[in-house]
Amino acid sequence: MTDEEILHRFNTCPQPASTTLGAEVLDIDTSAGKVTLRCTATREHCHSVDWNPKGGIVQGGFVTGWLDAAMATACIARAKFAVSVPSLEIKVSFLAPAHPGIYLAKGWIQRWGRTIAFLEGDLRDTSGKLIATASSTAMLAPLPATANANAA
Template identity: 35%
Template sequence: MKSSDTHTAGDFDLESESPAAITLGKKVLAVDAERGYVRASYVAGDNFVNRGGRIYGGFLAAMLDGLCGHAVRLTHRVPGTPQVTLELKTSFIGRADKGILIGEGFVRHRGKSIAFAEAELRNEQGELVARASATFKIGT
C-alpha cells in the first residue's frame, strides 16, 4: 500500500485490529496514510453504560486514544514501528448514549520520535460527544 492511498472499510479485516479495538466494536471506515487520517465507527452497547445511563467516559477515552494512535501508526515508514501514548487529554462535550459513535483521528505534527494527534467522536446525529489530543513516543 502506498502512503498516499485512501482506503475504505473493505480494505481492512479484524486481524489488523487490537483486541481492545475489537472489544470497542471498532470498524475502520476510511484511512489516508499521507495525511495521517482515520475514520472509524464504534458500537457502544449495554456493557458500556455507567450508572447514569450514558456511555462511561473511560470507554470514550479509549476510543479517542485508539483513533489518535491509529492515525499516527499510518504515518510510520516501517510497518510495526512501536509507539506509546505519553499523554491523552480528553474533553467530554456532549451526551454519549448507547449506539454507534463515529470518530476521526488526525496527525497534527509528526517528528522522528514524537507525534501529536487529535480525535473527535460524534453520535449518529453528528453531534460532538468528545474530543482528545494526544502525544506519542515513536520507536523504542
Template identity: 30%
Template sequence: MSDLELHPEDQDWESPAAVTLGKRVISVEPGRVKAAYHAGENFLNRGGRIYGGFLAAMLDGLCGHAVRSTIDVPGTPQVTLELKTSFVGRADKGELIGEGWVRHRGKSIAFAEAELRRADGEIVAKGSATFKIGK
C-alpha cells in the same frame, strides 16, 4: 498473517482492545482515520450514558491509528505518552463516528487529535494525544 503483511485499512490490523470497543474502520489515509464504534449496554455507566473511560479509549485508538498510518516500517512500536480528553456532549449507547488526525509528527514523537460524534453529528468527546514512536 504477520504484522508485516497487515495494512491500516484492514480490519485484522486492529488490536483486541479496538475489537472490544466495536471499532469498524471507514477510511484511512496517511495521517487520518475515520471509524465507527458500537457502544452496547455493557458500555453504560449508572446514569445510562457511555462510560467516559470507553470514550477516552476510543479517542486514544483514533489518535494512535492516525499515527500508525504514517509509519513506513510495519510493526514499528508506538506508545501513548499523554492523552487529554474533553467530554462535551451526551453519549448514548449505539453507534459513534470518530475521526483522528496527526497534527504534527517528528522522527520519534507525534501529536494527534480526535473527535467522536453521535449518529446525528453532535460531538460527544474530543481528545489529543502525544505518542513515542520507535524503541
C-alpha cells in the same frame, strides 16, 4: 502499502482492544494523516444502565479509548505498521454524554517528529453532534523489521 491494503489489514487482524471497544476502521488517508473509526457503544460500555431511559451513559474510559484508538491508528497507518504508538499523555474534553449507539471517532496527526507525534481527535454521533475531543502526545517506537513482516 496502499491505504486500501492498510484498511484491510486493520479490519482482518483487529487488535483485541478494538474488539473490546467495538471499534472498526472505516477510512484511512495516510497522505493527510487521518483515520475514521466506527465505534459501537453497547449497554456493557455504560454505567447508570438501570435508571437511564437511553440505556445508560457510556463510561468515559471507553470514550477515551475510542479517541486514543483513532489517533494511534492514524500513526500506525502513516508508518505502515512500522511503529508502536504508546501514549505519553492524553487529554479528553467530554462535551456531551454518549449512549448506546454508533459513533464516529476521527483521529489525525498534527505534527510528526522523529520520535514523537502530536495528535488530535474527535468523537461525534451519527447526526454529527460533537461528543468529545482529544489531544495526545505519543512516542513513535520503531518495531523490528521482523515483527512488522510477521504481522503482514
